[in-house]
Each structure stands twice: as structure tokens, then as C-alpha cells.
Amino acid sequence: MKLEYVLYGFGVLFCVAGVGYLTAEYVNYLSDIGKIGSLLLTVGLFTFLGKYFERLGW
């Protein structure tokens, strides 16, 4: 059972790393305004996700 969670953890980690890598590559093609917009929306994304989980009682 615990081994399964470890494997899930690895899977999630690799997915996040892969998406992060692709994003970092693609960001090079964005304009400065696009980069700032993406950064602000990313901050908003994690803030709202945090509030959502906070409301759930996490």
C-alpha cells in the first residue's frame, strides 16, 4: 500500500517536472508582457487553489 503511494508520488513528480520543463522552454518565445501576465495568473492560480483547499479543511 505504501509502495503504491511512493509510485504515485514519483508519477506526479515526473509529470510536474515534464510540464515545468516544457513551460520553461516555451516561455522563451513569449513577449515580456506575456511573461508578466503568465506570472500573475500563476500566482493567482496557486492562491485560489490554496484558498480552495483551506476551505475544504486541509
Place this chain on the structure above:
Amino acid sequence: MANKHKNLYLYLALACFLGIILIFVFDGYMGVYDTLVMDNGQYPQTVDFAQWAQQEDFGYIMDVDKGGRIEFTYTVQNHRFSEYSAAVAVSLYHGQDKLSDILSQQITVGSFKESELKWSLDTVKIFPADYPENQNYSVNMIIKRGDTERKVTVNISPFAFGTKIIPIPIPDTQE
């Protein structure tokens, strides 16, 4: 209703995520892009914006037979809401020495439109008369568009592409 309010932050997070995706798609499309098509009469080669970005330092190599001709088509696409204007200059270099100017022109591209420039390179004219016949001769073609610089190395081969060199058979002297 209470459930909807409970998920409000989740929806806002999803909206932010969609916003990021939209910025990536929109901003990736917007901009000024250039494409070069090189046709030596045997196989045309296209270099688009992404390939330029990968080969920024080394440029592209185009092979042509001695006596052959390469047709170039340079397309500038303006994916912006405003007009784009720039001076385009094409020059030939051998090492650090400038051989000639091929083209110098001001282009103006309307919003979400494209402009095309065409020129050709005749290898007979650029191959030096005193250069060894059996050696490759390379020239660098530099395309300057505003602050952007593209480099293409034209490699002139003395042998026709696909020609097989068959050694002369040595007569059998043992008999």
C-alpha cells in the same frame, strides 16, 4: 448555491489556468516571423522561425553544384496589430571578406499580412576563376532584417550531386 460558493475559488483557479493557456497560444502566435525557402533545383529546403531559433549561431548549409543556381524566397509574416517596416539587406561573404550585396530593400508589411522577397544566386558568378577546380567553395549569405540576422552557408560542390566516381579498372597483368 452553497456548493457553488464553496467551489468559487476552484473556478477562479481554473480561470487563471485557462488564462495562462490563452496567453501561451495568443502570444506564441503574435510577432514577426520569417521563413526562407531555398531551392537549388534538386531539393527545396525550408527554414522557418523555430529552425532559425535553433540554428542562430551556426546558420544553415545549402549545397549546390558548381554552375548551378539557387532560388531564394524570403517571407516575412507580420502577426501583429500594427504595421511592420524594416530594411532587408542580403550580402555575400567569404570568411570575413564581403563579396557583394545581393539585395537591399525596405519592406512594409501590413497587419496580419506577409511580404515576400525573391532573389537568386548564380554560382558561376561567385566561383572565383583562380580557385582549385576540385575543391568545395563556401560563401556565407547574411540576411539582415532590422536587428535580426540570418546566416546561410552556400556550399558549392565541384561535383554534380549524386555523381558516382568510378575508379578506372586496373588491367589484370597476371595472365
